[in-house]
Amino acid sequence: MSDPAIAAKPAGPVYNRNQPYTAKLKENRQLNQKGSSKDTRHISIELGGSGPTYVCGDSLGVVPRNPDPLVQEFLEKLGLVGNDGLKETVASTLILNRAGKKFVKAVADKASGPSRDKLQAISADEKRLEEYVFDRDVVDVLSDAPGVKFDPAEIPTLLNKIAPRLYSIASSPDYEEGHVHLTVAVVQYTTHGRAKQGLASGYLARLAARDSVPVYVQPTRHFHLPPPDRDIIMVGPGTGIAPFRAFLQHRHRHGHSGRNWLFFGDQHAATDFLYGDEFSGYQKSGRLHKLSTAFSRDQADKIYVQHRMQEAGAELWQWLDQGAYFYVCGDAKRMAKDVHQALLDIVARHGGKTPEQAEEYVSVTLAKTEKRYLKDVY
Numbered sequence: 001m002s003d004p005a006i007a008a009k010p011a012g013p014v015y016n017r018n019q020p021y022t023a024k025l026k027e028n029r030q031l032n033q034k035g036s037s038k039d040t041r042h043i044s045i046e047l048g049g050s051g052p053t054y055v056c057g058d059s060l061g062v063v064p065r066n067p068d069p070l071v072q073e074f075l076e077k078l079g080l081v082g083n084d085g086l087k088e089t090v091a092s093t094l095i096l097n098r099a100g101k102k103f104v105k106a107v108a109d110k111a112s113g114p115s116r117d118k119l120q121a122i123s124a125d126e127k128r129l130e131e132y133v134f135d136r137d138v139v140d141v142l143s144d145a146p147g148v149k150f151d152p153a154e155i156p157t158l159l160n161k162i163a164p165r166l167y168s169i170a171s172s173p174d175y176e177e178g179h180v181h182l183t184v185a186v187v188q189y190t191t192h193g194r195a196k197q198g199l200a201s202g203y204l205a206r207l208a209a210r211d212s213v214p215v216y217v218q219p220t221r222h223f224h225l226p227p228p229d230r231d232i233i234m235v236g237p238g239t240g241i242a243p244f245r246a247f248l249q250h251r252h253r254h255g256h257s258g259r260n261w262l263f264f265g266d267q268h269a270a271t272d273f274l275y276g277d278e279f280s281g282y283q284k285s286g287r288l289h290k291l292s293t294a295f296s297r298d299q300a301d302k303i304y305v306q307h308r309m310q311e312a313g314a315e316l317w318q319w320l321d322q323g324a325y326f327y328v329c330g331d332a333k334r335m336a337k338d339v340h341q342a343l344l345d346i347v348a349r350h351g352g353k354t355p356e357q358a359e360e361y362v363s364v365t366l367a368k369t370e371k372r373y374l375k376d377v378y
């Protein structure tokens with residue numbers, strides 16, 4: 001196949017989770033407007049000429065580090081400040097933002113007085129232990145057992161190891177050559193009086209221009225663009241928008257003739273229409289044939305992407321019946337399930353099928369036989 005979106009990659013150095021490429025951050029910009037309850041970042045990373053290469057639909061693996069103040073607080077609580085080797089090991093390899101059960105049990109063993117009794121009781125009860133670790137980081141645990149000390153060599157054995165996180169790539173490789181874009185929702189919450197951030201999303205949010213960032217490409221097995229003349233329907237609320245920005249860039253750049261229909265949703269049109277200007281521009285220039293938005297909190301009742309799908313059900317069925325590909329990206333737990341159900345309803349209602357025939361059409365014909373129902377959900 002000659003389309004660069006699906007062509008084989010040239011052979012080159014292999015970067016992976018164990019051997020990432022040290023890239024440079026180019027841009028870290030907030031996509032939400034002032035007043036939003038969310039913090040979603042547009043992250044641009046420079047891969048240069050020797051970094052990993054990617055195609056639309058791939059994900060980028062990011063190897064995160066802990067924030068320095070959290071590392072410092074942790075070492076201070078243990079009286080281990082000044083051990084630079086330990087400091088680097090903790091910063092780069094051990095999870096601090098979520099306490100593990102092994103750590104709580106070890107702290108309970110070393111604690112004394114009432115805090116020992118309390119932590120021993122929690123450790124002995126699996127349900128209580130689950131609840132205890134759910135919203136605590138390692139500093140919260142140490143605050144419950146003041147004065148606990150460990151041998152520095154023990155620390156790496158007590159904490160879980162940092163693993164890389166994946167982010168759907170939000171740019172076409174030839175949109176800005178040698179660069180990769182991401183759309184990152186920063187996980188943040190406050191528990192036990194302390195503000196917390198997700199390990200990798202917080203790490204990316206803290207990066208400034210020219211900072212190093214270890215990355216690798218995780219190739220997609222299935223989430224590819226279709227042949228250029230085929231229509232595509234893309235459902236990507238929130239950060240689910242990422243691969244579809246890449247798809248649209250790519251189809252625009254390469255003059256693909258297939259039509260593009262995007263469903264996007266987030267909380268408020270005024271503050272959360274991620275890349276809204278770009279999509280409005282594509283729509284005006286005729287590259288985005290349909291744009292259906294669902295801003296969930298702009299009215300009393302929630303409106304989600306699947307409601308917009310239902311409203312446009314007759315036309316959506318027509319597109320599918322004429323061979324369109326159907327893509328879903330974003331939240332796996334609720335959104336993708338509800339979108340799947342909406343798709344079944346639309347196929348039954350507008351395709352004149354029984355519920356069983358609709359199930360067969362969506363889950364077998366579309367998904368398995370013709371491979372035009374594709375998901376990138378997390």
Ligand SMILES: Cc1cc2nc3c(=O)[nH]c(=O)nc-3n(C[C@H](O)[C@H](O)[C@H](O)COP(=O)(O)OP(=O)(O)OC[C@H]3O[C@@H](n4cnc5c(N)ncnc54)[C@H](O)[C@@H]3O)c2cc1C
Pocket residue numbers: 059097134135165166167168169183184185186187188189190191197198199200201202239240242376377378
């Ligand atoms: C293929 C793939 C593609 C992805 N693409 C994207 C993408 O494009 N954009 C994107 O933003 N993400 C994407 N993700 C998700 C991403 O990989 C991370 O999982 C996400 O950024 C959170 O990681 P973190 O390290 O920031 O948070 P972590 O440190 O892993 O913390 C997250 C955890 O914090 C806990 N938590 C959250 N809120 C609370 C609370 N209020 N109280 C207590 N605990 C809480 C939860 O247990 C949650 O699981 C993708 C995932 C996959 C697998």
Ligand SMILES: NC(=O)c1ccc[n+]([C@@H]2O[C@H](COP(=O)([O-])OP(=O)(O)OC[C@H]3O[C@@H](n4cnc5c(N)ncnc54)[C@H](OP(=O)(O)O)[C@@H]3O)[C@@H](O)[C@H]2O)c1
Pocket residue numbers: 038040185186187188189237238239240265266267294295296297302304305306330331334335336338339378
């Ligand atoms: N801890 C935090 O601060 C925080 C904040 C936001 C997201 N998150 C998590 O971060 C991840 C990424 O979030 P995101 O920014 O990509 O957006 P998201 O949370 O997936 O939300 C995007 C849009 O989808 C809507 N939505 C909620 N449930 C839905 C459903 N069942 N079907 C269809 N749409 C639905 C949301 O509406 P409503 O929000 O109005 O219901 C919002 O309008 C998600 O896994 C989410 O759970 C965490």
